[in-house]
Amino acid sequence: MSGRPDLRGMDVDELVRWAAELRQPPYRGRQLARWVHGHGARAFDGMTDLPASMRQQLAQRAALTCLRVLHRTTSADGSTTKYLLQCEDGSTVESVWMRYADGRRSACVSTQVGCAMACTFCATGLAGFGRNLTAGEITDQVHVMRLDQGEDPTHVVFMGMGEPLANLDATVRAVRLLNAPYGLGIGIRRITVSTVGLAPQIRRLAKLRLGCKLAVSLHAPDDDLRSQLVPINRRYPIAELMDACREYVEAVGRRLTFEYVLLDGVNDSPDHAARLAALLRGMLAHVNLIPWNPVPNLPYRRPRAERVRQFARVLRSAGIPATVRVERGTDILAACGQLREAHTPGRRPVRLAAAGAR
Numbered sequence: 001m002s003g004r005p006d007l008r009g010m011d012v013d014e015l016v017r018w019a020a021e022l023r024q025p026p027y028r029g030r031q032l033a034r035w036v037h038g039h040g041a042r043a044f045d046g047m048t049d050l051p052a053s054m055r056q057q058l059a060q061r062a063a064l065t066c067l068r069v070l071h072r073t074t075s076a077d078g079s080t081t082k083y084l085l086q087c088e089d090g091s092t093v094e095s096v097w098m099r100y101a102d103g104r105r106s107a108c109v110s111t112q113v114g115c116a117m118a119c120t121f122c123a124t125g126l127a128g129f130g131r132n133l134t135a136g137e138i139t140d141q142v143h144v145m146r147l148d149q150g151e152d153p154t155h156v157v158f159m160g161m162g163e164p165l166a167n168l169d170a171t172v173r174a175v176r177l178l179n180a181p182y183g184l185g186i187g188i189r190r191i192t193v194s195t196v197g198l199a200p201q202i203r204r205l206a207k208l209r210l211g212c213k214l215a216v217s218l219h220a221p222d223d224d225l226r227s228q229l230v231p232i233n234r235r236y237p238i239a240e241l242m243d244a245c246r247e248y249v250e251a252v253g254r255r256l257t258f259e260y261v262l263l264d265g266v267n268d269s270p271d272h273a274a275r276l277a278a279l280l281r282g283m284l285a286h287v288n289l290i291p292w293n294p295v296p297n298l299p300y301r302r303p304r305a306e307r308v309r310q311f312a313r314v315l316r317s318a319g320i321p322a323t324v325r326v327e328r329g330t331d332i333l334a335a336c337g338q339l340r341e342a343h344t345p346g347r348r349p350v351r352l353a354a355a356g357a358r
């Protein structure tokens with residue numbers, strides 16, 4: 001990276017201060033915020049209502065993170081597009097755009113290059129951890145996709161590569177920038193952060209009262225099984241995680257989502273479901289079941305549909321609301337847990353269709 005400060009990661013107050021350094025009045029900083037976070041501008045010279053001299057100064061002294069589209073793949077049903085995006089240092093991340101029949105459009109973003117959590121069923125962990133993404137790199141994933149798609153997302157989910165709460169500051173900053181009125185103004189309850197279950201960071205997040213939704217990846221009702229599937233459970237076992245979750249629910253007064261990936265013959269029996277229900281009893285919680293999405297070379301299978309329905313039935317009859325996540329983009333390896341750093345070789349790079357700011 002250039003060493004110049006990245007405006008893509010700055011909020012409006014910081015941009016106003018930055019403008020002041022260029023001897024510009026505060027409203028210039030607010031205009032800048034609109035360009036950077038509202039339009040997702042790709043360059044300073046497109047910021048037509050700023051004086052040419054200021055644009056020139058910006059080009060010399062500031063940076064503006066712009067991820068590059070290396071590949072774009074769309075699922076056969078047209079609902080899901082997976083992007084391979086390149087950061088300025090050459091590292092790559094994957095991001096996903098999903099369109100739903102009811103008009104919702106959801107951007108799924110990555111928070112790290114790779115992931116250090118090494119969950120045994122997930123593709124991202126296989127290649128290990130690269131580095132944290134900056135807030136600018138996180139929000140720019142949304143901009144690249146919305147400019148390419150020609151429409152804004154209604155929802156953003158932090159469920160791509162990486163562990164958002166292991167990159168807490170950049171994640172929180174990105175959530176705020178996406179929600180800001182000078183940014184895309186995405187409703188705070190339409191932004192979901194998913195975590196593997198880092199208990200101390202869940203507590204920190206509770207204190208921030210950010211207001212976005214939180215989803216916790218549980219995947220097993222007991223420590224023995226969870227430690228096998230989610231190694232970080234050895235550091236933050238279920239009892240400690242549940243304490244942090246209860247603290248979070250108390251602080252924000254909203255229900256939590258627990259994600260539970262269903263692995264055939266591993267964690268998907270009616271007995272597992274009953275024990276999961278017992279664990280969550282009395283909590284303001286909802287379970288989102290994710291039938292496992294295949295990852296080449298991993299020793300798991302997706303359970304049959306009837307087994308998934310049965311698991312959901314056991315939860316519901318114990319009073320725990322449960323839904324089954326609709327599978328999206330498995331044919332292009334864009335579904336949950338299928339994202340990875342390396343791209344499929346041999347595909348042609350695709351250019352941005354609408355690279356200019358709107």
Ligand code: SAH
Binds near residue numbers: 160194195260338
């Ligand atoms: N690090 C965050 C975000 C990960 S992706 C977290 O752990 O929550 C979002 C969800 O997809 C997580 O619940 C994750 O466990 C799940 N997942 C990972 N691999 C999967 C796979 N192959 N099939 C289905 N879900 C998977």
